[in-house]
Amino acid sequence: QVQLQQWGAGLLKPSETLSLTCAVYGESFNTYYWNWIRQPPGKGLEWLGEINHSGSTNYNPSLKSRVTISVDTSKKQFSLKMSSVTAADTAMYYCARGTLVATIVYYYYMDVWGKGTLVTVS
Amino acid sequence: SSEMTQDPAVSVALGQTVRITCQGDSLRTYYTCWYQQKPGQAPILVIYGKNNRPSGIPDRFSGSYSGNTASLTITGAQAEDEADYYCNSRDSSGNHVVFGGGTKLTVL
Numbered sequence: 001q002v003q004l005q006q007w008g009a010g011l012l013k014p015s016e017t018l019s020l021t022c023a024v025y026g027e028s029f030n031t032y033y034w035n036w037i038r039q040p041p042g043k044g045l046e047w048l049g050e051i052n053h054s055g056s057t058n059y060n061p062s063l064k065s066r067v068t069i070s071v072d073t074s075k076k077q078f079s080l081k082m083s084s085v086t087a088a089d090t091a092m093y094y095c096a097r098g099t100l101v102a103t104i105v106y107y108y109y110m111d112v113w114g115k116g117t118l119v120t121v122s
Numbered sequence: 123s124s125e126m127t128q129d130p131a132v133s134v135a136l137g138q139t140v141r142i143t144c145q146g147d148s149l150r151t152y153y154t155c156w157y158q159q160k161p162g163q164a165p166i167l168v169i170y171g172k173n174n175r176p177s178g179i180p181d182r183f184s185g186s187y188s189g190n191t192a193s194l195t196i197t198g199a200q201a202e203d204e205a206d207y208y209c210n211s212r213d214s215s216g217n218h219v220v221f222g223g224g225t226k227l228t229v230l
Contacts (some may be wrong), residue, residue, distance in 0.1 A: 035219065045157075045165065045208055047219040058217050094164055098219070100212075101171065107153035108212045108219065109170035116164055 002027035004114035006095045008080075012121045018082040022095030022114055023075070029053050033098035034078040035110060036069060038091040046091075050098060051078055085121045092116045126154070126209055126222035133228040134199045142194045142225045144209030154192040154211040156185065158203075159224075165208065169194060196227075204229040 008020030022034070036048040049059035051069045059067050063082070071078045082089065094117075096110040126146035134140035144154055153172055157165035167176050169185040182197045196203055209222040 044224040045221040047221060050219065060218065105153060105172065106151055107155065107171045109155035109167055110210070111167045111170070111176060113164040
């Protein structure tokens, strides 16, 4: 059964760069999209971006200038970097596996999630 | 449009049926999926595609569609169903993922 294990610095100062990594255990790395999502305290989920095994990325347009997602297929890991953080970036950050179905019908879902990493900017 | 709209809060009496809705133009192209999130936990997928449940999700959870509106129905709500529910899909361009704002379900 696939599991995602994520890690990274939990306390940052304003203007620093957030860096998180997510490792995939127990499943093929290919054919999926690998996502980062965040959730500020008491608020909803916000998608940050995704990457596939070949390194193709998509980003949330509102954060695109600050977010970079990369992949290391040899280690089955993908990473998030967010530059110039402020207090508004304080949130729980999740990694998640995404599946896109685009045949006769179209849908996308994220069925495996990491446990989350709380990042505080202060 | 990349927005997906949900009612902020819904309540249901124990054992009754409740419908949580999600509206968005992208739902005319993409089926949505639904996540359940309890306090302090990561979201879990409860419905995906037209009306598919992952293994382990009770059959009281179901999904349906009408135009640009998707619905998550819980038939015979249980106390353990009290949680936040989020809809999720790709936007109309297919290049971005969007979440609804979430619905807080209270089971009375």
